[in-house]
Amino acid sequence: MLSGLRNTLRHVLRPATLLPWFMFSLAATVTGPFNTLALLDDLPRAVYWAGIVGGAMVLSHLLSQAIFLWIPDRSSRMFDLARVCAMVVVFSPLAYGWTRIMIPARVAHSPSMAKIGLFVALIGTVVHISKRILRGQDPFVRQTDGALTLGFPEPETPEVEATPEPRLMRRLPEGATGPVLRLSASDHFVEVVLAEGAHSLRMRFTDAIDEMDGIEGYCSHRSHWVTRAAIAGVERDGAKIALRLVNGDEIPVSRTYKPQLEEAGIL
Incomplete structure (x- = not known):
C-alpha cells in the first residue's frame, strides 16, 4: 500500500x-x-x-x-x-x-x-x-504508407534480441511469450513485463531475479530490474536518470545502482 x-x-x-x-x-x-x-x-x-x-x-x-x-x-x-x-x-x-x-x-x-x-x-x-x-x-x-486506413491492425511487438527462456517464464500463464523486458516489485507482487504484455506474480522480487538465470540484466532501483537487451537508451533530467526500454517504459536509476550501470557501460 x-x-x-x-x-x-x-x-x-x-x-x-x-x-x-x-x-x-x-x-x-x-x-x-x-x-x-x-x-x-x-x-x-x-x-x-x-x-x-x-x-x-x-x-x-x-x-x-x-x-x-x-x-x-x-x-x-x-x-x-x-x-x-x-x-x-x-x-x-x-x-x-x-x-x-x-x-x-x-x-x-x-x-x-x-x-x-x-x-x-x-x-x-x-x-x-x-x-x-x-x-x-x-x-x-x-x-x-502515410495514408489513413480502416481496419484492425496486428499488435506490434518490439524487436528484442532472442535469448534463452528463463525459469521465470514457467510461472506465467500458458501462451505468454518472451522476451522479458523488466521486473518491477510492488508490495508482495512482481510485475513481469514482456514484449507482448505484462503479468503479475505473487513472489519475492529477489526470487524472480534468481529465476531469470541465463539472462543478462541489472537492478537500476531497489524495485526494478531490466534486461540489457531491452535497454534502448538513457534519459536524463537534471540529476535524475532513467533507462528507456524498447517498449517505451522509463525505469528510474537510483544512486545505489548507478555505479553498477556505469561499470557495465550502460550510463
Missing part, C-alpha cells in the same frame, strides 16, 4: 505530469465547461478546475495500479474499459462533491451528478482512444 502511494507521489510530481495538469487546468479555467465561466469568478474557477484535473490524474493513477492486479496487461482494451468504468464510479461522486462545495446546488444550471458522470466517461474514452491512435493501436484508424 505504502509502495503504491510512493509510486503515485513520484508520478504526480514528475514534470511530465505537472505540465499537463497545469495546461488542462488553464484551458478549463479559460473555456469554463459546465457553465463555470458564468457561475464562478476567475480565481474560484481556477481553483475548481485545478482540483478537478489534479484529482482526476491522481485517482486515475491509483485506480490503474489497482486494476493491474486484476488485469495485468496494461495494453489490453479490457484494461482501458475497466479504468474508464472505475473512474466513472469512483471519481464522479468526488467531482460532484467538489462541485457542490464550489458551486452551491441552489445556483441555477449547476452540473448534476449524471452530467458529471457522462463527462468523466466521455473524457476517459477520448483519452484512451487518443493514446491508442498515437501508439498505432487504434482498432479502427491506422496509417499505412
Whole structure:
C-alpha cells in the first residue's frame, strides 16, 4: 500500500505530469465547461478546475495500479474499459462533491451528478482512444504508407534480441511469450513485463531475479530490474536518470545502482 502511494507521489510530481495538469487546468479555467465561466469568478474557477484535473490524474493513477492486479496487461482494451468504468464510479461522486462545495446546488444550471458522470466517461474514452491512435493501436484508424486506413491492425511487438527462456517464464500463464523486458516489485507482487504484455506474480522480487538465470540484466532501483537487451537508451533530467526500454517504459536509476550501470557501460 505504502509502495503504491510512493509510486503515485513520484508520478504526480514528475514534470511530465505537472505540465499537463497545469495546461488542462488553464484551458478549463479559460473555456469554463459546465457553465463555470458564468457561475464562478476567475480565481474560484481556477481553483475548481485545478482540483478537478489534479484529482482526476491522481485517482486515475491509483485506480490503474489497482486494476493491474486484476488485469495485468496494461495494453489490453479490457484494461482501458475497466479504468474508464472505475473512474466513472469512483471519481464522479468526488467531482460532484467538489462541485457542490464550489458551486452551491441552489445556483441555477449547476452540473448534476449524471452530467458529471457522462463527462468523466466521455473524457476517459477520448483519452484512451487518443493514446491508442498515437501508439498505432487504434482498432479502427491506422496509417499505412502515410495514408489513413480502416481496419484492425496486428499488435506490434518490439524487436528484442532472442535469448534463452528463463525459469521465470514457467510461472506465467500458458501462451505468454518472451522476451522479458523488466521486473518491477510492488508490495508482495512482481510485475513481469514482456514484449507482448505484462503479468503479475505473487513472489519475492529477489526470487524472480534468481529465476531469470541465463539472462543478462541489472537492478537500476531497489524495485526494478531490466534486461540489457531491452535497454534502448538513457534519459536524463537534471540529476535524475532513467533507462528507456524498447517498449517505451522509463525505469528510474537510483544512486545505489548507478555505479553498477556505469561499470557495465550502460550510463
